[in-house]
Amino acid sequence: MKRSSGILMPISSLPSPYGIGTMGKAAYDFADFLYNSGQTYWQMLPLGPTSYGDSPYQSFSTYAGNPYFIDLDLLIEDGLLTADEVNAHQWGEDKRNVDYGTIYCNRFDVLALAKSRGWQRDSEKVKKFMGENSRWLPDYALFMALKRHFDMHSWTEWEDEDIRLRRPAAMEKYRMLLKEDVELFIYIQYLFYKQWTELKAYINKLGIGVIGDLPIYVAMDSADVWAEPEFFQLDEKNMPVEVSGVPPDAFSADGQLWGNPLYAWDRMQQDGFGWWIRRVDGASKMYDVIRIDHFRGFASYWSVKYGETTACSGKWVKGPGMALISVLKGWFKNLEFIAEDLGFATPDVEQLLNDSGFPGMKVLEFAFDSRDSSCYLPHAYTENCICYTGTHDNSPIALWRNEASPEDIAYCERYLGINEAEGFNWGMIRGGMSSVARLFVAQMQDYLGLGEGHRINTPSTLGSNWTWRMLPGEADEALAEKLYSTTKLYGRLTQTKKPAAEETENKESEQN
Numbered sequence: 001m002k003r004s005s006g007i008l009m010p011i012s013s014l015p016s017p018y019g020i021g022t023m024g025k026a027a028y029d030f031a032d033f034l035y036n037s038g039q040t041y042w043q044m045l046p047l048g049p050t051s052y053g054d055s056p057y058q059s060f061s062t063y064a065g066n067p068y069f070i071d072l073d074l075l076i077e078d079g080l081l082t083a084d085e086v087n088a089h090q091w092g093e094d095k096r097n098v099d100y101g102t103i104y105c106n107r108f109d110v111l112a113l114a115k116s117r118g119w120q121r122d123s124e125k126v127k128k129f130m131g132e133n134s135r136w137l138p139d140y141a142l143f144m145a146l147k148r149h150f151d152m153h154s155w156t157e158w159e160d161e162d163i164r165l166r167r168p169a170a171m172e173k174y175r176m177l178l179k180e181d182v183e184l185f186i187y188i189q190y191l192f193y194k195q196w197t198e199l200k201a202y203i204n205k206l207g208i209g210v211i212g213d214l215p216i217y218v219a220m221d222s223a224d225v226w227a228e229p230e231f232f233q234l235d236e237k238n239m240p241v242e243v244s245g246v247p248p249d250a251f252s253a254d255g256q257l258w259g260n261p262l263y264a265w266d267r268m269q270q271d272g273f274g275w276w277i278r279r280v281d282g283a284s285k286m287y288d289v290i291r292i293d294h295f296r297g298f299a300s301y302w303s304v305k306y307g308e309t310t311a312c313s314g315k316w317v318k319g320p321g322m323a324l325i326s327v328l329k330g331w332f333k334n335l336e337f338i339a340e341d342l343g344f345a346t347p348d349v350e351q352l353l354n355d356s357g358f359p360g361m362k363v364l365e366f367a368f369d370s371r372d373s374s375c376y377l378p379h380a381y382t383e384n385c386i387c388y389t390g391t392h393d394n395s396p397i398a399l400w401r402n403e404a405s406p407e408d409i410a411y412c413e414r415y416l417g418i419n420e421a422e423g424f425n426w427g428m429i430r431g432g433m434s435s436v437a438r439l440f441v442a443q444m445q446d447y448l449g450l451g452e453g454h455r456i457n458t459p460s461t462l463g464s465n466w467t468w469r470m471l472p473g474e475a476d477e478a479l480a481e482k483l484y485s486t487t488k489l490y491g492r493l494t495q496t497k498k499p500a501a502e503e504t505e506n507k508e509s510e511q512n
Helices: 025-036 072-077 083-087 100-118 123-132 137-149 168-177 179-205 223-227 265-270 274-284 322-331 347-356 397-403 406-416 424-433 444-448 477-489 500-511
Strands: 004-008 041-043 209-214 242-246 256-261 289-292 300-305 315-318 336-339 360-363 385-388 439-443
Touching: 004 444, 025 041, 025 179, 025 477, 041 439, 072 083, 072 100, 083 100, 100 179, 123 137, 123 179, 137 168, 137 179, 137 223, 168 179, 179 209, 209 274, 265 274, 265 322, 274 289, 274 322, 322 347, 336 347, 336 360, 397 424, 397 444, 406 424, 424 439, 424 444, 424 477, 439 444, 444 477
Parallel strands: 004 041, 004 439, 041 209, 209 289, 289 336, 360 385, 385 439
Antiparallel strands: 242 256, 242 300, 300 315
16 A cells, blocks of 8 residues: 555435435545545445444445445436436435435335336346355345345344244245345345446546445344354354443443344354455455454454343453454455554554554544543554544544543644644644555545534444535535645655546546
């Protein structure tokens, strides 16, 4: 990875007329913005279908794409929908925030209509897509059809134990009974990957790479656990024995009880970590760089008995360590990884990070928090790290400035030499841009100077997370030029922009 910079911007946060960001025009426009501002990477959040709570880190599948991200205007252009059919539905009135309830009630209706027109028309392409994804797609499509059949209850609560435990006769019975819905979810994935493949090709053609998040855990209510329960810490009825979380710390007295099932690492290792090889292989087809979320869980992880209401009573358990990392590095020699090593740093985590060779993460907001370690201060960086102003779990800079103690903010301003003319946001950005970190990433909100009401996620809370959206026109030419100038000043450009006239000419020729 060359010295470079990028922007953290979820697909869901893009503007669109249909309630949530999609892989349509706004995504292509944002790719152009990245190019014009001299950025080398677009960092996204996980792209999978979301469940209760709308978190992209709690997905129904580690392989599938989010149906909400399928662009409806592209389906209209493809003859699968009409504008009147799309506009007959409500998608939410608030352009700044996603209304997931409204989208959930309407999105699948129009996608079902598209499937009714495209299933036969696209049969050969769909058949090819199914063949290329046969390892996960049939189980996922049946899983989603079953969830609809059982009123979207978690698979651990399905009334029919035979299908909950995947007994062969029940599998055959429900594949026939729910044939229409199984086909619908197959076709939805075909549409998602068709649009994603085209969008990613455009992004890469601009010389921009995609950084994608790989959550360390998968959701209990997922096709992944239902289809391969042997790789998780489950009992004879496939109910969890131990679940995931993090211990209490300065930010949370009860810790965080995530509730994901923990891996049966001994069985995974006996299988040569095949489950992980397949998972990373799937992610490598979507992303150019993979950020491994909660990397410290590979060294040791916090294990909490199923049924506990907080994470306080958990315990540390040794993880797979370099046994897994070595396998992944051996299989994916040309794939780059980022280790999300934030949180309670213990010697085993530091050793694993060093042994892996992966760059770790440095968060500027942590650097000036008097409760945390000074290892996040830029003067302590080595080149092999990634500097962030903050992640999706942190406040945007403008909000953090109001939340942090006056002493911490004063220290930040003194350390970075921030002045009024420059502005606090751009002073923080300069601090990261000018560091020796190989890659610098800021949230899009930080470049827009947005604070209160513009946070993506507040951990351990429900209700208002994952909803933030950028408004049309906010990522404008003036901002691109300012960012390009800053990126160039600190040696993070990896390519030379073409003259605007040449860019326009090339786009017109491509369209013709």
